[in-house]
Amino acid sequence: MGRRGRNDNSLFQHPRSRDQPGGWVEIQKQNAAFEEYYKAQDIVPESEWETFFDKCKQTLPVTFRITGTSHHDALQIRDTLVNEYVPFLKNITWEGEEVEPPTKLPWYPDGLAWQIRVGKTVIRKSKPFARFQRFLVVETDVGNISRQEAVSMIPPLLLDVQPHHAVIDLCAAPGSKTAQLIEAVHAVADPTGIVVANDSDHKRSHMLIHQVKRLNSPNLVVTNHDAQLFPRIRIADEGESYLRYDRVLCDVPCSGDGTMRKNINVWRDWSIHNGLSLHQTQINILNRGLHLLKPGGKLVYSTCSLNPIENEAVVAQAIRMWRGKVRVVDCAELLPGLVRRKGMTSWKVMGKDKQWKDATEDGMPASCFAQGDEVELGVENCMRVYPHDQDTGGFFITLFEKVAEAADTAPAGPLKRKAKADNVLEQNGSDKRAKAESDASELEPIHSEADPQPLAPKKKERLPRDANEEPFKFLSADHPTIENCWKFYSIADDFPRTSLLVRNATGEPVRTIYYVHPQLHPVISLNDTKVKFIHAGIKLFAYQKTLEGICPWRVQSEGMAVLYRHIARKAGDAVRVVRCGLDTLETLCHVTFPKFNELKDKEFLNQLLALTEGCVFLEVDVGEGDKPIVFPMWRGRGSVNLMLPKQDTAELLLRVFKIENVPGNGNKQEHATPAESTDAPAETESEAPPTAEQTETDVAESIETA
Known part of the structure; x- marks a missing residue:
């Protein structure tokens, strides 16, 4: 996840110069510091540098995924695309040159991801491509197609999410990867797994809702927390029963220099400081994710950066801190057809003064430096994806497996207590140590000297028009409104009535009744004062003034599939x-x-x-x-x-x-x-x-x- 740009559509818009707000000035795709830094890092062999650098300057192809509300629907839409559109996009010439038809991404399962290398002029003026564009627009509007960068599709695939898994995406906005996780959970008709989608930015968490709610998943909950301090979620009234996750995605904030093909501002704004300032935050998020992960579970750490300080250095530090409790999985046999490079085992460190640094020098975190144990730690098993290999953006992905629990390890990242001077980690007993490590609500991250100074408080951003800030209140199973709906629609007794809720302070059904999967009931009801929930549930019924004698609660289309399965025959x-x-x-x-x-x-x-x-x-x-x-x-x-x-x-x-x-x-x-x-x-x-x-x-x- 790169830095947040002001222009998400920069691929199609001419960049505006800051110095001349009234005119348009072409940003030069050159940055001497970028070129010097990555040449010195030997991220590609010298013989490939020109090919790599030239590809970085080219416009990124458009890619999209076919999603559908189920895998069956997705295959139907794919077949429609293959049989009714692609054949008519072949052998087309424009201004004397042959236009390449859409092509499948060779490594994406079931042919559900596609790439287009066609200019907007061709799309507008060529009737076959205009017809194809209409298809894309219509299917995108209902959530059956999602536009997403190719490399961004890789992390969720490596997690191998199953319908019974508990999954958390710690840095979820804007939500395309989260959507893939939801689709994987819903590979069967009635999954028991859940997806927790979190983002630290309040406004972006609402943007996330817009992206994922098209999938109509009652198994999803959206939260708004700092990923470094994501709290434990209680799932039982008594005892120490907390939610542990089968799969964790840490697509962490990064400098985003691997997006230079779509985010042209990278060429103008790139600085070594960008990566250095995020290094400690990335370590904190990764380690928090590892603490939330079940033993035997899998975690993906990913960035859209090429910088080893944000990538291999972070991975190596996490492995050292976990002392053999986690390992990096070799993904060489996964996703056949994907061209990838091995992780780097040595790299250089440049300071903010643009001078190369030695590990013995003061002022630089030791975790930034290669320490000679990277091969032993398995850092080579990390994946690097480069633009010139398969015409993509740049990306870094690492798949972790948690071998055992970490009751005897250091805490998740260099964290400190907020108030207490005594360090509970020094107390005797692994139980006290484990509790201290996992209770992130009492911890705060320590920032390295490379971190930027805290910014002044910003003015509260305006939320989307339909943002709902009301609390979640569950209805009793025998509520009169529920009894009325069940009788009118002949809903069977096997429907989990205790999973119905409303979004208002009174706790009474006024306008809308929502449904969440029963697995999410304790997640929400037992943690509403500790966790900031933003979204959960699908609309099942909406109140409608009607003539007397008619049930005033009508079924909503997004809850139709869930409710229909429970109609009493x-x-x-x-x-x-x-x-x-x-x-x-x-x-x-x-x-x-x-x-x-x-x-x-x-x-x-x-x-x-x-x-x-x-x-x-x-x-x-x-x-x-x-x-x-x-x-x-x-x-x-x-x-x-x-x-x-x-x-x-x-x-x-x-x-x-x-x-x-x-x-x-x-x-x-x-x-x-x-x-x-x-x-x-x-x-x-x-x-x-x-x-x-x-x-x-x-x-x-x-x-x-x-």
Whole structure:
């Protein structure tokens, strides 16, 4: 994770000079200090330097991942891309040169990651590429495609996350890697694993929510803490039972000089101070992650920097501190097709005065220097990815395995007590020592002399418009509102009612009822005063003013898949489920509130007439061998309406019905007259959008800033 730039879209925007704010000045892709430093480090053989350096100056290709709400959906979208778009992008010439079609990243599993080397002029003016772009935009809007730098996709893959794993991403924003972790947990229909996504920056933690909430995961919780001091999370009322993680991702803050192909400001702003100032912070985060990790668990440490001070030096120091309790895993056989280099075992250290330093000199942390034991420590098993090997950015990745617990090791990084003068680490007894090491809430990081001075307090940043700062309050299983919904929708008793919550101080259902996976219930309820939770749960029900006798709580599309699995079946049927074919679904996508007497599918109409007014589950048969797809639908007094956000409607029309260029990005035709508007759910606050034309979920930022 590089330094936060002001311009996430710098790949497509002409850089503006600081000195001439009113004009555009091309930033020169040259930095003598950068070139001198990395030449001296021998990060590549001398014979490769020119090739490496030239590639660093070239524009980075666009890459994206196909995600889908499940692996099955992702494969369907991939097949659509391969069969209906890529063939039409071959053998195209532009201004006398052949245009390269999209290509798969050879090392990404199942062909779900792609690369594009096409200029924006071609995309705008070539009809096949314009059609392809439309496909990308529509699928991105609903979260089925995520734009992400290729090298940024590597760390989550190496973690090999399974559906039962507890996972934490300590430096999660902007969220593309977190999304990969969530997708891995949801490789099965009902996973028991959880993902904790943390970021130290309050505003960026809300940006993270925008990125990941498209995946509609009840197994996700977002927190806002300094990763160096991430607190222990209690998971039981009694005893010393705390959450330990099967997988930890430490994509730490770094100088980001490996992003020079997309972040052009690197050429202007690069300085040796950038890496030196973050070295101790990186050690602290890595060691905190290792303490949170279960024995036998795996942790990935990664940066988008080429600097060994931020990479191998940090890894080596962590191994020394853990005294054989952790090891670096050799990943040479993982991700076949990925070209990678071994970790460096020797490097030089330059001070802020731009002079090369010796380990005996004062003023530089000893951990910055190679100490001769790097081969023995397994530092060669680290991975370096260089731009000229596979036309990517620069990246560094290390996979750790925790061999044993660390009750007899030094604490996580050079930490000091905030208040107590006595050092509990010197007390007798490994139990006291272990408690001191793991209770990060009482620790603060010690900064090295290379660290920058603390900045003056900043003015509080404005949060996103839809940011929710309300507390999390769980509902009792026998709450009258819950009883009403369960009876109306015929929800089976096996649904975990104790995992329903609201976001308000009263603890009463007012606008929205959320659902979290039962594994997250103790995580939230037992730690709400200790952990700063930002987001958890998916919207299950939204309150809607209706006519008397109708259940006022309607099902939300993001909770549809979870709720539908628990509908109580009677004699092979379900109470509030209606079925239709693709022809009727297409009509419902195009027309808002078609009247009952205008529906051509009489079997579908009879099912509707057998039900009372209110929300129903629409089950659509998409063909032999495929599972039916389910949508929320409103059954009015004399009409019916498919309750989907406009982005979902546009995607459905494009992928299922091959209807392109939908006017208004999927807005339906208004069909009901004003007199019939009582069929529609009445307008409510933004948390519970009332009609199909209004979006239920916000589109996340899709650009990974590495």
